[in-house]
Amino acid sequence: MTRIHVPITLRWSDLDAYGHVNNAEMLRLLEEARIRVFWADRSAAEGHEVPHTALIAGGPDAETLTLIAAQQIEYLAPIPYLRRPLDVQLWIGRLGGASLEICYEVRSPQGDPEQVLYAKASTTLVLIDNATQQPRRLTDAEREVWSAHLDEPVAFRKR
Amino acid sequence: MTRIHVPITLRWSDLDAYGHVNNAEMLRLLEEARIRVFWADRSAAEGHEVPHTALIAGGPDAETLTLIAAQQIEYLAPIPYLRRPLDVQLWIGRLGGASLEICYEVRSPQGDPEQVLYAKASTTLVLIDNATQQPRRLTDAEREVWSAHLDEPVAFRKR
Amino acid sequence: MTRIHVPITLRWSDLDAYGHVNNAEMLRLLEEARIRVFWADRSAAEGHEVPHTALIAGGPDAETLTLIAAQQIEYLAPIPYLRRPLDVQLWIGRLGGASLEICYEVRSPQGDPEQVLYAKASTTLVLIDNATQQPRRLTDAEREVWSAHLDEPVAFRKR
Amino acid sequence: MTRIHVPITLRWSDLDAYGHVNNAEMLRLLEEARIRVFWADRSAAEGHEVPHTALIAGGPDAETLTLIAAQQIEYLAPIPYLRRPLDVQLWIGRLGGASLEICYEVRSPQGDPEQVLYAKASTTLVLIDNATQQPRRLTDAEREVWSAHLDEPVAFRKR
Numbered sequence: 001m002t003r004i005h006v007p008i009t010l011r012w013s014d015l016d017a018y019g020h021v022n023n024a025e026m027l028r029l030l031e032e033a034r035i036r037v038f039w040a041d042r043s044a045a046e047g048h049e050v051p052h053t054a055l056i057a058g059g060p061d062a063e064t065l066t067l068i069a070a071q072q073i074e075y076l077a078p079i080p081y082l083r084r085p086l087d088v089q090l091w092i093g094r095l096g097g098a099s100l101e102i103c104y105e106v107r108s109p110q111g112d113p114e115q116v117l118y119a120k121a122s123t124t125l126v127l128i129d130n131a132t133q134q135p136r137r138l139t140d141a142e143r144e145v146w147s148a149h150l151d152e153p154v155a156f157r158k159r
Numbered sequence: 160m161t162r163i164h165v166p167i168t169l170r171w172s173d174l175d176a177y178g179h180v181n182n183a184e185m186l187r188l189l190e191e192a193r194i195r196v197f198w199a200d201r202s203a204a205e206g207h208e209v210p211h212t213a214l215i216a217g218g219p220d221a222e223t224l225t226l227i228a229a230q231q232i233e234y235l236a237p238i239p240y241l242r243r244p245l246d247v248q249l250w251i252g253r254l255g256g257a258s259l260e261i262c263y264e265v266r267s268p269q270g271d272p273e274q275v276l277y278a279k280a281s282t283t284l285v286l287i288d289n290a291t292q293q294p295r296r297l298t299d300a301e302r303e304v305w306s307a308h309l310d311e312p313v314a315f316r317k318r
Numbered sequence: 319m320t321r322i323h324v325p326i327t328l329r330w331s332d333l334d335a336y337g338h339v340n341n342a343e344m345l346r347l348l349e350e351a352r353i354r355v356f357w358a359d360r361s362a363a364e365g366h367e368v369p370h371t372a373l374i375a376g377g378p379d380a381e382t383l384t385l386i387a388a389q390q391i392e393y394l395a396p397i398p399y400l401r402r403p404l405d406v407q408l409w410i411g412r413l414g415g416a417s418l419e420i421c422y423e424v425r426s427p428q429g430d431p432e433q434v435l436y437a438k439a440s441t442t443l444v445l446i447d448n449a450t451q452q453p454r455r456l457t458d459a460e461r462e463v464w465s466a467h468l469d470e471p472v473a474f475r476k477r
Numbered sequence: 478m479t480r481i482h483v484p485i486t487l488r489w490s491d492l493d494a495y496g497h498v499n500n501a502e503m504l505r506l507l508e509e510a511r512i513r514v515f516w517a518d519r520s521a522a523e524g525h526e527v528p529h530t531a532l533i534a535g536g537p538d539a540e541t542l543t544l545i546a547a548q549q550i551e552y553l554a555p556i557p558y559l560r561r562p563l564d565v566q567l568w569i570g571r572l573g574g575a576s577l578e579i580c581y582e583v584r585s586p587q588g589d590p591e592q593v594l595y596a597k598a599s600t601t602l603v604l605i606d607n608a609t610q611q612p613r614r615l616t617d618a619e620r621e622v623w624s625a626h627l628d629e630p631v632a633f634r635k636r
Contacts, residue, residue, distance in 0.1 A: 009327055011350045012376075013499060017492040017558075018219050019377070023227045024190055024490065027183035032329045041399065047427065048401040058330075059337070060177050068182045070316065072231045081359065081494075083366040109365065157229065168486055170509045171535075172342065174335040176399075178536070181331060191488045200558065206586065207560040217489075218496070240335075240518065242525040268524065336537050341545045342508055345501035378495050386500045388634065390549045475547070 002149045004053065005110065006033040007085035020078035027071060030104050030121055033088040038066070053149065055142050056127070064136065065128040069099065073121040074156050084109040086118070092146050093153030098135035099126045100146065103154045120154045161308045163212065164269065165192040166244035179237035186230065189263050189280055192247040197225070212308065214301050215286075223295065224287040228258065232280040233315050243268040245277075251305050252312030257294035258285045259305065262313045279313045320467045322371065323428065324351040325403035338396035345389060348422050348439055351406040356384070371467065373460050374445070382454065383446040387417065391439040392474050402427040404436075410464050411471030416453035417444045418464065421472045438472045479626045481530065482587065483510040484562035497555035504548060507581050507598055510565040515543070530626065532619050533604070541613065542605040546576065550598040551633050561586040563595070569623050570630030575612035576603045577623065580631045597631045 008029050016022040021029075037051055039058035056064050079086070087110040094101040102123045108116040129136040138146075167188050175181035180188075196210055198217035215223050238245070246269040253260040261282045267275040288295040297305075326347050334340040339347075355369055357376035374382050397404070405428040412419040420441045426434040447454040456464075485506050493499040498506075514528055516535035533541050556563070564587040571578040579600045585593040606613040615623075 011346065012353050013346050013349060013493060013501065015494040016490060017494065017496045018224075019494045022190075022490060023230065024183055024186035027186055028329065028331050031183055031331060035330050036401070041401070044399045045401045047429065050401075065177075068234055070231075070233045071182065072229075074229045075227055081362045083354070083359070083363045083368075111365065170505065171512050172334060172340060172505050172508060175331060176333040176335065176337045178335045183331065187488065187490050190490060194489045195560070200560070203558045204560045206588065209560075240521045242513070242518075242522045242527075270524065336542075340508075341548065342501055342504035345504055349499075349501055383495075386552055388549075388551045389500065390547075392547045393545055 003089045003091045006088045008088045009085040067126045067128050070124040079118050091151045092149045122154050162248045162250045165247045167247045168244040226285045226287050229283040238277050250310045251308045281313050321407045321409045324406045326406045327403040385444045385446050388442040397436050409469045410467045440472050480566045480568045483565045485565045486562040544603045547601040556595050568626050568628045599631050
């Protein structure tokens with residue numbers, strides 16, 4: 001199994017006036033999952049295990065900036081307020097020269113007898129060299145570590 | 160020209176730690192533009208002109224709920240903090256039986272000599288009958304008014 | 319020790335363009351801590367232990383609404399992005415007839431050799447009977463359970 | 478009249494699951510009003526009139542940082558979704574050596590026959606020299622311009 005499971009805890013304020021997690025807020029949950037998996041933020045992580053996939057330092061002063069080029073999301077079921085963390089499953093749908101496509105499934109908490117699939121999504125990231133502000137190629141180390149989590153990209157419904 | 164121009168004012172808090180409008184926050188700006196164009200919220204709009212396209216009452220108790228089924232967004236340039244409102248251009252890319260695709264271009268303020276195109280996006284909405292919780296067909300009135308704003312859907316870059 | 323420790327995990331998006339947790343976002347963290355301690359939301363909590371202090375059902379349809387009448391906050395140090403949860407310490411500064419004052423200290427993660435005190439805050443809540451929309455008195459059960467966490471209110475610096 | 482009127486447009490996403498503007502979001506509205514009045518952000522303001530009170534450059538690289546030391550807010554009535562901008566009234570309650578207290582009243586849109594007072598609030602700001610990271614004294618120019626908007630500080634209800 002190549003997917004990475006990221007437990008993401010909802011906040012009550014993620015709900016909108018319909019009493020469900022807001023459609024835009026959903027992208028924040030994906031952002032948080034993505035950051036936990038990819039950012040090697042030593043100071044932020046003090047006393048916290050950083051996953052082996054975390055190869056890019058985050059933040060505006062880092063050597064590499066991760067630019068979000070595109071996102072796509074399909075909402076399958078509304079998410080109510082839950083105290084147990086959502087099970088955000090994350091994998092890589094494509095490793096390009098200087099970019100990668102991150103894929104997600106947002107599911108109800110791990111351990112639920114019948115997990116609900118709330119949403120499917122993808123984010124296209126481009127790695128930017130902060131000094132030159134140009135795209136930079138994935139390193140061999142990144143390619144090796146991340147390719148262990150390579151799988152079929154999300155199949156979105158035809159528009 | 161069938162596009163509807165919605166002026167959307169940024170808030171400084173839309174910026175993230177990179178000093179640009181956050182990727183998820185961008186969907187909130189689209190949400191706000193969409194609501195202003197489509198929601199016939201009489202009480203909210205008191206003393207404010209409601210556009211002729213606003214045919215659906217908003218909120219959890221309305222007869223028709225507008226369910227967001229899918230969204231897609233391509234980020235073309237980062238958005239800095241601006242005091243003058245963004246020019247969100249909105250049109251309809253497809254009118255289906257019970258659904259419609261709303262298309263957007265997010266541009267720098269109207270009147271700029273060279274408007275920057277910051278992002279292109281689309282939202283697939285399904286109209287739900289609140290009583291039966293089932294999709295309901297677009298009415299003739301909706302189809303007539305909205306088809307005046309029908310145009311080619313956004314062409315997203317191939318993934 | 320009468321304080322309740324609520325671990326609250328930051329999100330990267332809590333930061334603003336200064337790279338610290340935004341001043342308004344701080345109230346969201348307090349809101350989340352408060353909800354976890356006081357709301358007896360059975361469905362949200364399924365499979366999750368609900369604290370014994372959680373005596374009020376949350377949400378717009380609950381019998382009792384908790385109205386926020388006032389808030390006060392003193393910011394002592396900026397909060398950076400941290401992966402380990404903040405230690406939000408919560409206690410009750412005053413139990414009134416139909417109201418209570420909730421007090422907070424927001425501290426760096428539990429277990430830190432020298433915990434930083436980031437902020438002190440208080441929230442005045444009024445219990446409202448949803449049927450009559452009037453304040454309702456604290457029940458004996460509420461008073462008994464909550465008085466175990468009664469302590470001196472936060473001492474704010476003189477303005 | 479020494480108060481400055483700042484029109485602040487709500488977003489539908491400011492509402493929480495109760496269908497009213499969220500208590501923490503309220504501080505974001507105040508933040509936005511404050512920034513518009515005090516920040517002399519030339520690039521952000523291009524093509525937009527900057528008020529004469531805007532004497533401090535905003536952002537993390539500015540010479541002066543405005544540190545929020547404390548905030549206090551009293552909620553008097555829930556705010557529904559409104560299309561017309563709220564009338565945020567802003568004045569200065571105290572000009573100290575290196576600090577100032579900003580006061581606010583959040584009211585329903587200007588021109589309403591009977592304006593509702595939704596909230597009263599105050600923010601204590603400290604001016605920090607970015608180079609030394611120490612508080613710096615208000616300049617004579619700041620003191621002169623801002624003292625024209627000096628008035629009694631907000632009287633909060635006794636806790």
